[in-house]
Amino acid sequence: xFFSSRRRHTRSSLVSWARRCVQETxxxxxxxxxxxxxxxxxxxxxxxxxxxxxxxxxxxYYDNAIKxxxxxxxxxxxxxxFEGRTIAGVTIWLDFFDRTAVIVWAEGxxxxxxxxxxxxxxxxxxxxxxxxxxxxxxxxxxxxxKIPDPFHNASxxxxxxxxxxxxPLERTTLPMAAYHCCNDMFYKQYNTHNLFGxxxxxxxxxxxxxxxxxxxxxxxxxxxxxxxxxxxSHWLAENYGTWDSMIASISxxxxxxxxxxxxxxxPIGGFYGNCTGELLIRWYQLxxxxxxMLSYSSSNTNPKEAYVDESAKQLIKNAIxxxxxxxxxxxxxxxxxxxxxGSVIQPIFFSFPEDEETYKREVIDRTFMxxxxxxxxxxxxxxxxxxxxxxxxWRWYDLKSFEMxxxxxxxxxxxxxxxxxxxxxxxxxxxxxxxxxxxxVATPAKVMNVEDLRKIPATIIVAPDHTxxxxxxxxxxxxxxxxxxxxxSNTYRHYSFTYMNQIFRINKLAGFDFHEQYEQDYFxxxxxxxxxxxxxIDFAYMIDSKMNKRExxxxxxxxxxxxxxxxxxAAKIPMYSLESIVWGSAEQHNLCKFGINxxxxxxxxxxxxxxxxxxxxxxxxxxxxxxMKASILTDQIIxxxxxxxxxxxxxxxxxxxxxxxxxxxxxxNKKIDQSGFHISPVGKPFSFELSDPEDxxxxxxxxxxxxxEYVRNFMHLKFMVSSKHVFGLGERVNKFELKDGLYSLxxxxxxxxxxxxxxxxxxxxxxLFYLLHLNDPKKWAGVFFLNSNPVDVKIQHIxxxxxxxxxxxxxxxxxxxxxxxxxxxxxxxxxYLIGNPVPVPYWAFGYHQSRSGYKDINHLKDxxxxxxxxxxPLDGVWLDKDYMQxxxxxxxxxxxxxxxxxxxxxxxxxxKHFVPIIDPGIAVDPNFRIYxxxxxxxxxxx
Numbered sequence: 001x002f003f004s005s006r007r008r009h010t011r012s013s014l015v016s017w018a019r020r021c022v023q024e025t026x027x028x029x030x031x032x033x034x035x036x037x038x039x040x041x042x043x044x045x046x047x048x049x050x051x052x053x054x055x056x057x058x059x060x061y062y063d064n065a066i067k068x069x070x071x072x073x074x075x076x077x078x079x080x081x082f083e084g085r086t087i088a089g090v091t092i093w094l095d096f097f098d099r100t101a102v103i104v105w106a107e108g109x110x111x112x113x114x115x116x117x118x119x120x121x122x123x124x125x126x127x128x129x130x131x132x133x134x135x136x137x138x139x140x141x142x143x144x145x146k147i148p149d150p151f152h153n154a155s156x157x158x159x160x161x162x163x164x165x166x167x168p169l170e171r172t173t174l175p176m177a178a179y180h181c182c183n184d185m186f187y188k189q190y191n192t193h194n195l196f197g198x199x200x201x202x203x204x205x206x207x208x209x210x211x212x213x214x215x216x217x218x219x220x221x222x223x224x225x226x227x228x229x230x231x232x233s234h235w236l237a238e239n240y241g242t243w244d245s246m247i248a249s250i251s252x253x254x255x256x257x258x259x260x261x262x263x264x265x266x267p268i269g270g271f272y273g274n275c276t277g278e279l280l281i282r283w284y285q286l287x288x289x290x291x292x293m294l295s296y297s298s299s300n301t302n303p304k305e306a307y308v309d310e311s312a313k314q315l316i317k318n319a320i321x322x323x324x325x326x327x328x329x330x331x332x333x334x335x336x337x338x339x340x341x342g343s344v345i346q347p348i349f350f351s352f353p354e355d356e357e358t359y360k361r362e363v364i365d366r367t368f369m370x371x372x373x374x375x376x377x378x379x380x381x382x383x384x385x386x387x388x389x390x391x392x393x394w395r396w397y398d399l400k401s402f403e404m405x406x407x408x409x410x411x412x413x414x415x416x417x418x419x420x421x422x423x424x425x426x427x428x429x430x431x432x433x434x435x436x437x438x439x440x441v442a443t444p445a446k447v448m449n450v451e452d453l454r455k456i457p458a459t460i461i462v463a464p465d466h467t468x469x470x471x472x473x474x475x476x477x478x479x480x481x482x483x484x485x486x487x488x489s490n491t492y493r494h495y496s497f498t499y500m501n502q503i504f505r506i507n508k509l510a511g512f513d514f515h516e517q518y519e520q521d522y523f524x525x526x527x528x529x530x531x532x533x534x535x536x537i538d539f540a541y542m543i544d545s546k547m548n549k550r551e552x553x554x555x556x557x558x559x560x561x562x563x564x565x566x567x568x569x570a571a572k573i574p575m576y577s578l579e580s581i582v583w584g585s586a587e588q589h590n591l592c593k594f595g596i597n598x599x600x601x602x603x604x605x606x607x608x609x610x611x612x613x614x615x616x617x618x619x620x621x622x623x624x625x626x627x628m629k630a631s632i633l634t635d636q637i638i639x640x641x642x643x644x645x646x647x648x649x650x651x652x653x654x655x656x657x658x659x660x661x662x663x664x665x666x667x668x669n670k671k672i673d674q675s676g677f678h679i680s681p682v683g684k685p686f687s688f689e690l691s692d693p694e695d696x697x698x699x700x701x702x703x704x705x706x707x708x709e710y711v712r713n714f715m716h717l718k719f720m721v722s723s724k725h726v727f728g729l730g731e732r733v734n735k736f737e738l739k740d741g742l743y744s745l746x747x748x749x750x751x752x753x754x755x756x757x758x759x760x761x762x763x764x765x766x767x768l769f770y771l772l773h774l775n776d777p778k779k780w781a782g783v784f785f786l787n788s789n790p791v792d793v794k795i796q797h798i799x800x801x802x803x804x805x806x807x808x809x810x811x812x813x814x815x816x817x818x819x820x821x822x823x824x825x826x827x828x829x830x831x832y833l834i835g836n837p838v839p840v841p842y843w844a845f846g847y848h849q850s851r852s853g854y855k856d857i858n859h860l861k862d863x864x865x866x867x868x869x870x871x872x873p874l875d876g877v878w879l880d881k882d883y884m885q886x887x888x889x890x891x892x893x894x895x896x897x898x899x900x901x902x903x904x905x906x907x908x909x910x911x912k913h914f915v916p917i918i919d920p921g922i923a924v925d926p927n928f929r930i931y932x933x934x935x936x937x938x939x940x941x942x
Contacts, residue, residue, distance in 0.1 A: 031117045042451050044119035046218060047112060051126050051200045052091040055083060061108045070094055070101035075177030076135060082178045084130035093128055096199035098181040106207035113211050120218030121204055126197045127173055127223045134170030197223025205231040229261035235294055241270030241301065246283050247380050250368060253290050257343035262334060265292030269304035277312045278382060278423060280304060284316045285426040286378045288323035289370060291334065291344060315424035327450060328458055329436045332475040333371040344371055352392040357414055363390050373434040374399065377419060377427040387421045390414055395432030395466045402529050402560040405429060408466035433465035435472030435497040457522040457572050462499045463529045470499040471758050476520045493521065495575060498758050504581040507794060510740060522572035526565040526581055540565045540583040542573065554583060596626065596686045596708050598679060607671035608632050612679060614686050624710060632675040634667045636821055637829050642813035651812045654788050658833050676819060690817050700774065700781050715808040721772055724800055728770035729793055731763040738795050745791040760792065769830060771823060775800055782818035782826040787811040843913050846875025854882045856896035857903060877907065878915045888923045890930050
């Protein structure tokens with residue numbers, strides 16, 4: 001879009017200039033001027049390409065197709081190309097099942113590139129489409145021919161019993177009996193028609209990959225099939241300039257996100273028909289939030305360019321600029337869709353599947369979510385200045401004002417709300433719990449395209465949910481063609497953001513060297529929405545990757561109640577070196593304490609225990625002190641504790657898991673200094689490492705250059721491990737080996753697959769133990785932390801090593817390190833600490849049966865009887881909550897489950913066993929004996 005020109009052209013003179021350039025110098029020279037930033041434009045050029053080749057001897061590509069015999073064949077004229085009619089005249093089509101046809105197509109694409117220097121291609125008429133209905137008779141008669149053919153029966157599809165369209169299958173396309181290479185009936189057009197658009201897109205993608213080599217390009221295909229999204233985008237052609245058509249574009253975009261073609265959009269204002277000024281403004285506002293924003297219309301309609309209607313021009317420009325403020329984030333969402341699959345535009349029930357209201361037509365047909373973050377509520381009716389929309393029960397903020405619109409209410413459902421939407425306004429809400437980049441365009445005239453956005457550092461918006469947490473991601477990309485999730489890739493950087501407890505953290509998921517600068521790798525300010533009424537904010541600090549602390553400026557913004565944090569010198573804040581930003585008040589002065597040094601070291605237990613005092617490098621009045629204790633328990637087990645030394649602070653230490661007798665019983669003759677465990681010298685920043693006891697250069701893991709970090713109930717410990725294979729860390733739906741990503745350990749009733757993105761999707765068990773396969777293929781090691789608080793562990797593989805980043809939210813550092821041995825020996829050493837597995841009865845190895853929803857005792861008896869009737873082994877019957885009275889623990893429903901005790905005796909007589917479920921929660925009911933006894937004895941959680 002030409003908003004304004006740096007060459008000071010008027011709108012009409014700019015178009016005239018473009019036409020004159022093409023006429024006087026040619027298309028290639030014109031495109032060169034489009035590309036040249038010095039000309040003040042710096043735009044991209046997308047050319048159209050149709051798959052049909054005009055029949056014209058001497059036309060290079062037609063001659064090549066005939067020479068190599070790679071055109072789709074006619075069923076009426078054996079081995080001759082099928083000839084149809086298009087706008088070009090008599091036309092043949094390449095047979096993309098033939099590899100040589102792909103080469104002919106690629107040659108044409110390359111020649112077109114040399115002639116025009118295009119940046120992308122869009123492909124029409126690839127259904128394939130033509131003027132005739134099947135075979136054309138002569139040059140003008142497009143009626144189907146009935147000429148028989150002994151090899152290919154042209155009429156074999158005339159009398160099929162069913163067809164899925166009211167029109168003949170050959171309506172404006174190739175005859176069903178036309179065939180592809182190999183002379184095989186399974187390659188007839190009847191079978192392959194729907195695949196043609198995919199084939200053309202695939203061949204075009206292969207062709208452009210050779211032309212652009214290491215840069216990304218755009219392909220848009222009108223015809224698509226499953227898999228097309230791997231090669232091309234799509235536009236919803238050809239629509240109409242009506243309100244209904246604009247409404248229908250929403251479901252079209254949603255559908256293609258499901259189909260795996262997320263980069264999709266509808267022609268703005270409609271391809272056919274005239275469009276009113278009001279409809280055009282509303283359509284531009286809606287299309288600003290479609291992944292593909294395209295103005296495309298027939299020459300027989302009124303112009304629909306953004307600048308044509310003087311009364312609408314400024315409002316349309318505002319809509320487009322609002323899109324450009326979000327482009328970096330939109331691109332990040334699309335990038336992740338490429339990496340991992342998934343949609344970017346979603347119906348709101350994807351985010352709130354249990355809310356039945358979100359499935360209503362007025363919700364799913366008229367609103368949508370962008371990346372589970374932005375809720376778009378457009379105006380879709382003429383003269384509609386107020387829009388009614390449904391908001392699920394959650395915290396929502398307004399994107400324009402950053403003010404909270406509504407908050408989560410415990411036990412409540414969502415609500416319908418009215419939003420003012422005068423012409424030129426669209427409602428976009430931020431879902432609480434989101435973090436995303438937002439580029440404030442201070443001088444709109446300077447933003448002519450996405451290249452200009454690269455010069456504007458983003459603002460990072462943090463929109464906490466009702467629990468005060470938020471998360472998000474951001475991709476900084478050099479436009480490389482292969483942005484695979486490889487930590488050593490040199491084409492992009494992939495960040496994830498988290499916010500909790502007044503701490504904004506940035507995690508580096510993947511990408512090239514984070515020690516190098518990159519032009520877009522900065523942001524101007526951090527904006528935190530709704531700071532929960534904390535009026536006393538006395539400091540804000542940023543912490544870099546080397547644990548250096550720098551003070552930042554902060555200010556409150558009213559009425560949005562947001563906190564804005566910036567650099568003191570109005571400088572850009574680099575993301576590549578940033579670890580966290582922390583803010584708080586004077587009474588929270590110990591919120592940020594870093595730089596822990598070794599103060600002194602002593603030994604006890606005949607040298608088997610090392611005791612060290614650690615102290616922070618802060619001014620004395622703010623200093624923190626820690627006690628470090630390390631012991632060699634056996635030849636292969638070393639323990640280490642780090643506890644804050646503060647008389648006013650009682651640390652939480654996990655009781656009863658590791659027997660204290662184990663900590664005090666030394667089953668070894670070695671001293672701690674002979675174990676391979678070492679800490680840094682006195683006066684130096686605290687670090688420790690574990691090496692082979694026989695070879696101090698053979699490091700198993702080290703924390704050197706990765707200082708221990710303490711942040712008020714938050715401890716950060718980072719290892720570099722001599723292993724590229726890590727296993728363990730909690731219960732989760734994931735692969736056995738842990739790949740790059742963040743893994744949370746917090747017991748949770750959750751069945752979501754682990755993605756590696758924060759927050760981690762741990763299930764019912766948190767096991768902070770991991771097994772390391774060392775670079776010596778016969779050797780393994782292990783690490784166990786005895787910490788029951790929430791813990792995040794981030795894993796990043798770097799060559800033959802792995803960086804393991806531990807973030808403990810409370811408790812102490814209580815670690816056990818397992819020296820080199822076999823994998824099973826490491827596990828046995830771990831069991832020595834926590835206890836060997838429980839012995840189970842013999843019958844526990846038999847077959848067990850259960851199901852949620854057994855209606856009553858008769859239902860369960862019938863199940864057991866069926867096993868006996870079918871002579872199926874059965875050793876155990878597990879019974880879910882169905883047997884309880886009102887779902888209360890320790891009760892049996894006497895009506896539905898009368899005779900349960902007798903039934904269990906029958907099971908026992910048959911050498912079968914009964915296992916009922918029991919839940920620890922007790923129903924609150926003064927008439928429930930278990931509740932009253934527990935209340936009287938004071939045994940419930942307070």
